[in-house]
Amino acid sequence: MSRIILTGDRPTGRLHVGHLVGSLRERVRLQDSGEFDEINIMIADAQALTDNAEHPEKVRRNIMEVALDYLAAGIDPEKSTIFIQSMVPELTELTFYYMNLVTVARVQRNPTVKAEIQMRNFEASIPVGFFCYPISQAADITAFRATHVPVGEDQLPMIEQCREIVHKFNAVYGETLTEPVAVLPSNAACLRLPGTDGKAKMSKSLGNCIYLSESEADLKKKVMSMYTDPNHLRVEDPGQVEGNPVFMYLDAFCRPEYIEEFLPDYASLDELKDHYRRGGLGDVKVKKFLLSVLKAELGPIRERREAWEKRIDDVYEILRSGSEAAEKKAASVLSDVRSAMQIDYFTDRRLIDAYAGR
Numbered sequence: 001m002s003r004i005i006l007t008g009d010r011p012t013g014r015l016h017v018g019h020l021v022g023s024l025r026e027r028v029r030l031q032d033s034g035e036f037d038e039i040n041i042m043i044a045d046a047q048a049l050t051d052n053a054e055h056p057e058k059v060r061r062n063i064m065e066v067a068l069d070y071l072a073a074g075i076d077p078e079k080s081t082i083f084i085q086s087m088v089p090e091l092t093e094l095t096f097y098y099m100n101l102v103t104v105a106r107v108q109r110n111p112t113v114k115a116e117i118q119m120r121n122f123e124a125s126i127p128v129g130f131f132c133y134p135i136s137q138a139a140d141i142t143a144f145r146a147t148h149v150p151v152g153e154d155q156l157p158m159i160e161q162c163r164e165i166v167h168k169f170n171a172v173y174g175e176t177l178t179e180p181v182a183v184l185p186s187n188a189a190c191l192r193l194p195g196t197d198g199k200a201k202m203s204k205s206l207g208n209c210i211y212l213s214e215s216e217a218d219l220k221k222k223v224m225s226m227y228t229d230p231n232h233l234r235v236e237d238p239g240q241v242e243g244n245p246v247f248m249y250l251d252a253f254c255r256p257e258y259i260e261e262f263l264p265d266y267a268s269l270d271e272l273k274d275h276y277r278r279g280g281l282g283d284v285k286v287k288k289f290l291l292s293v294l295k296a297e298l299g300p301i302r303e304r305r306e307a308w309e310k311r312i313d314d315v316y317e318i319l320r321s322g323s324e325a326a327e328k329k330a331a332s333v334l335s336d337v338r339s340a341m342q343i344d345y346f347t348d349r350r351l352i353d354a355y356a357g358r
């Protein structure tokens with residue numbers, strides 16, 4: 001069986017380091033592993049509109065931002081198809097058919113949807129389109145016969161719901177759709193990178209994100225003002241490492257080479273942590289180390305982005321031809337779906353044959 005990847009992001013802002021460690025780095029690794037027959041990466045503008053219906057300009061503006069972030073992070077348009085969701089209308093049609101296979105109660109139980117409804121104060125008035133986005137996400141995945149979906153941990157309930165839709169569809173209409181699995185990063189620290197203020201989630205409105213395209217000056221400002229252990233007041237005080245965002249970032253980003261290069265007095269990150277726990281290690285020193293690590297990680301990404309920013313026409317063409325290729329793939333699955341559901345009236349003579357008594 002072919003190994004196919006489908007994944008994507010909502011274009012509601014620039015991508016940040018949470019996206020990078022939660023999923024983007026994994027996608028690049030899978031892309032470069034050569035173990036996949038096909039890689040499809042989608043800018044989910046239609047899904048972004050489900051809770052931004054009144055701000056289409058925001059979604060539109062961020063399509064290029066996300067495309068540039070993908071290319072900067074190392075998504076290679078020679079190996080991966082990058083496309084725009086709404087340019088593949090087949091996805092909408094699939095969503096409409098899948099809606100019949102899912103109950104309202106089931107979507108209400110989806111933990112990610114639940115959390116998002118709360119976050120957006122939608123309790124009293126949930127837009128129908130927003131409510132249905134897990135179903136549209138199943139359409140995105142199945143339209144490419146995706147077997148692997150590299151995503152952040154918050155998306156696991158979506159993949160689970162997709163698998164249920166696949167089962168149900170195949171049970172009702174016959175074996176047609178492919179069941180996907182989620183792919184998470186193996187490093188647990190990468191699953192949930194907190195905001196720079198220590199809040200569980202990075203979000204633009206909280207101003208607690210470090211963006212992939214961050215300038216060195218802003219990166220420095222953000223790292224040096226990061227929240228740490230509030231009880232670690234003096235350098236001599238013992239400090240807490242667990243739940244301390246600076247160390248959580250180091251867990252996600254630090255490699256042994258960085259200790260060797262930037263903190264040669266320590267043998268490992270664990271030794272640094274021990275020193276912090278004992279007391280006698282100041283926050284400024286740890287933050288400076290994190291800054292060096294992030295500069296080393298984000299520098300090449302920023303450089304690639306600057307190079308692509310000078311080639312915007314090429315980026316536009318990557319999206320255009322990617323969307324065209326994506327539509328071809330989705331159309332072929334939609335045709336299988338229509339024939340399984342026996343609604344392909346003009347390519348299948350069964351409709352007329354029944355009446356003609358043949």
Ligand code: TRP
Binds near residue numbers: 007008009044136155
């Ligand atoms: N829900 C994802 C996000 O919020 C975007 C997305 C849409 C997606 N369709 C998908 C991810 C299909 C993986 C597979 O970023």
